[in-house]
Amino acid sequence: ATEISWWHAMGGQLGEILEEMTQDFNESQDDYHVTPSYRGTYTETMTGAIAAFRANEQPHILQVFEVGTGTMMNAKGAIYPVYELMEAHGRAFDNEAFLPAVVGYYTDTNGNMLSFPFNSSTPIMYYNRDMFEEAGLDPEQPPETWQEVADFSRQIVESGAASCGFTTSWPSWVMLENFSAWHNLPLGTLENGFGGMETELNFNNELVARHWDNLHDWQEEGVFKWGGPGSGPDSEPMFYSQDCAIFFGSSASRADVAANSEFEVGFGMQPYYADVEGAPQNSIIGGATLWAMQGHSDEEYEAVAAFFEYLSQPEVQAQWHQQTGYLPITQAAWDLSQEQGYYEDNPGADISLKQMTLNEPSENSKGLRFGNFVQIRDIISEEMEAVMTGDKSGQEAADDAVERGNDLLRDFEAANQ
Numbered sequence: 001a002t003e004i005s006w007w008h009a010m011g012g013q014l015g016e017i018l019e020e021m022t023q024d025f026n027e028s029q030d031d032y033h034v035t036p037s038y039r040g041t042y043t044e045t046m047t048g049a050i051a052a053f054r055a056n057e058q059p060h061i062l063q064v065f066e067v068g069t070g071t072m073m074n075a076k077g078a079i080y081p082v083y084e085l086m087e088a089h090g091r092a093f094d095n096e097a098f099l100p101a102v103v104g105y106y107t108d109t110n111g112n113m114l115s116f117p118f119n120s121s122t123p124i125m126y127y128n129r130d131m132f133e134e135a136g137l138d139p140e141q142p143p144e145t146w147q148e149v150a151d152f153s154r155q156i157v158e159s160g161a162a163s164c165g166f167t168t169s170w171p172s173w174v175m176l177e178n179f180s181a182w183h184n185l186p187l188g189t190l191e192n193g194f195g196g197m198e199t200e201l202n203f204n205n206e207l208v209a210r211h212w213d214n215l216h217d218w219q220e221e222g223v224f225k226w227g228g229p230g231s232g233p234d235s236e237p238m239f240y241s242q243d244c245a246i247f248f249g250s251s252a253s254r255a256d257v258a259a260n261s262e263f264e265v266g267f268g269m270q271p272y273y274a275d276v277e278g279a280p281q282n283s284i285i286g287g288a289t290l291w292a293m294q295g296h297s298d299e300e301y302e303a304v305a306a307f308f309e310y311l312s313q314p315e316v317q318a319q320w321h322q323q324t325g326y327l328p329i330t331q332a333a334w335d336l337s338q339e340q341g342y343y344e345d346n347p348g349a350d351i352s353l354k355q356m357t358l359n360e361p362s363e364n365s366k367g368l369r370f371g372n373f374v375q376i377r378d379i380i381s382e383e384m385e386a387v388m389t390g391d392k393s394g395q396e397a398a399d400d401a402v403e404r405g406n407d408l409l410r411d412f413e414a415a416n417q
């Protein structure tokens with residue numbers, strides 16, 4: 001069989017589910033064999049692949065998180081656009097089959113899909129229903145606004161049900177990128193970068209500054225706990241261990257939350273500030289897509305195309321969605337999950353979809369497309385951390401993040417003229 005390698009960043013339960021899914025493909029036929037390889041975090045996986053490409057040791061398939069999209073799209077000699085790959089090997093690939101939010105995020109200006117949509121997520125709220133009850137709160141009523149998050153958290157901490165109200169993973173993704181879309185506010189000019197490389201970040205508005213200041217104040221008060229920059233690695237464990245009663249994280253934390261939580265879990269939408277007109281708008285996707293890398297043989301690309309076709313089958317997609325909490329990225333997988341009664345049997349499993357489709361996306365809420373955004377996101381979470389340590393106000397940190405981020409955008413523009 002033709003061997004192909006797949007570098008990915010799925011650890012924990014997600015990694016196990018991915019391994020099983022690949023094994024199913026390998027066992028479904030005799031011509032191709034895919035070997036998945038866990039390469040650490042999304043950033044580590046992407047950095048490792050860039051180094052491997054320079055040494056001509058790149059895998060056939062690389063999983064890249066959504067913020068790496070702008071960089072990958074411009075890495076012309078390194079990537080084999082997926083629409084070309086599928087066409088060259090006579091495999092079905094229909095943009096229309098994917099949910100509009102996914103297609104919009106990953107197509108180039110000509111409407112071509114450059115990478116293969118695989119695991120798209122969106123941040124949701126998880127809460128400990130047992131703790132809500134213990135604190136005298138109604139477990140059927142998760143907080144809807146940030147005011148309620150703060151009030152409920154205070155009640156939880158004061159009642160002794162938990163030592164912390166809430167925490168968050170991926171602080172930039174949740175508390176800036178999705179926060180902005182949810183409140184219909186821009187991250188940058190030119191439709192958050194979709195309109196061209198001359199885009200400039202401009203998210204340093206009053207609401208973002210206010211929210212970051214609030215996070216700081218809530219932390220001082222003991223209501224909020226910072227789980228670290230980047231992916232916020234400490235936050236999910238604080239939810240499992242019942243330190244924090246509420247956790248904001250990827251819809252795909254669902255698999256790990258289910259496996260590790262010895263309590264009843266509730267699910268809710270992202271909160272909003274009630275004084276912001278038009279909020280909540282809609283949430284944006286995260287997660288990752290699969291990129292085919294240049295430098296391999298035709299025979300091997302034939303195998304990659306066959307694997308991608310397999311992954312987009314409704315049954316395979318629906319199973320992945322249901323096991324992980326990632327979105328059903330095709331309409332057929334969504335319909336199938338509905339027919340199978342998945343949402344009825346699993347209350348809260350459709351929160352991610354409700355958030356994505358709450359309103360027709362505006363130019364502030366269809367996603368983001370910035371070059372060098374992997375590095376820019378690191379800067380944003382570093383600046384947010386400076387707010388948490390009391391070194392900067394929300395406004396100072398947002399201003400500095402915008403200024404430093406714009407320098408990286410200009411570097412990217414200059415390098416890709």
Ligand SMILES: O=P(O)(O)OC[C@H](O)CO
Pocket residue numbers: 042065066067119120121122170173250251252285286287288
């Ligand atoms: O944990 P994931 O795969 O849902 O991804 C979350 C963020 O979008 C990563 O950039």
